[in-house]
Amino acid sequence: MVVYIYSMRILSLILLVILLSCKNDANENSTVAADLQKESNIELDLTVYDFEGLKPYLKTMTDSVYVVNFWATWCAPCIKEMPYFEAINKKYKNKGVKVTLVSLDFPRKYESHLKPFIKKNKLTSEVVVLNDPDSNSWIPEINPDWSGAIPATLIFSKDNRAFYEQPFTFEELEAELLKFIN
């Protein structure tokens, strides 16, 4: 298992520089800058796995239902459907449903794109990162029918499993989830 931890400090520094270089209302800016500094001081650590490390997220022996979404910040349809996964997480987390968002962003985008995205959208679902470039070796293990296009989503319980190589609306996602709950 490979786990890297990336720190948020560089980004907060960049944000601060950008904000300080703004020349609008000085008072307002300093408040915003202070707020942002406070916010970005909260460390955001990414958990990065190779496929072996991700495997425990892909099966269960418990009574929970797992929704695993494969996405990346550069993938427009993934970003569009992200709020629906977040909504499912909020609505069903007390009913034994766990949402995991598996980012496929490139390592060089972790600081510049992925971490800011997670913070900006205040994602409440668990975000993990899969970095395993030999995707031919693991795509069929996630599902034999997956061509490799994202977004893609896996829903499973200990008895059932379904895979979707498609974007969802909230209603579609909830309808699929309910098949596992009822």
Next chain:
Amino acid sequence: MNILKGSLTIVAVVVLSAFTSVSNGYKVGDMATDFSLENVDGTMVSLSDYTSAKGFIVIFTSNVCPYAISYEDRILALNRKYAPQGYPIIAIMPNNTALQPGDSMEAMQLKAKKKAYTFPYLIDQGQKIYPQYGATKTPHVFVLQKTIAGNQVKYIGAIDDNYQDETAVKTKYVENAVEALLSGKSIEQTETRAIGCSIKY
């Protein structure tokens, strides 16, 4: 009895169509369609234009997809190596440009100029071709071999096994496939999978 037969037929049709909708597109061994698509230089390009080719490396690719960008230099290298040996690259941009303006013809022309593409970079205007091939993402490769019966699909999938780092590549799937075809051997891996940007339609 007739009613039963009838409903069984309906069930059979429904089941079959459910199956076919899953397995759209070409399988290895199928004959690939030719096309006439607009190139970045304004000309129309068809596979049949290449009278002396032995086959083709057809790549569905795009301007803005990070995976496609990652492979630009490797696609150029493939064309440098295999166009002289009879397997030229034919790149096709399959996305709906209304949904992805970064893949417009103008943007494609800029990309082709900037990267000095030595192969045609075609637009799948009307998005009629990529569904026939069964391309789902960019980049998505189809290696074709010219036969008397037509252009036969010999390999479907990824270019190699590392989109991030060319120097860490262990297996060059497309090169291996073309080399096998050139030397009359059977291709070891005829289908591979890779993460890619879903085609916007």
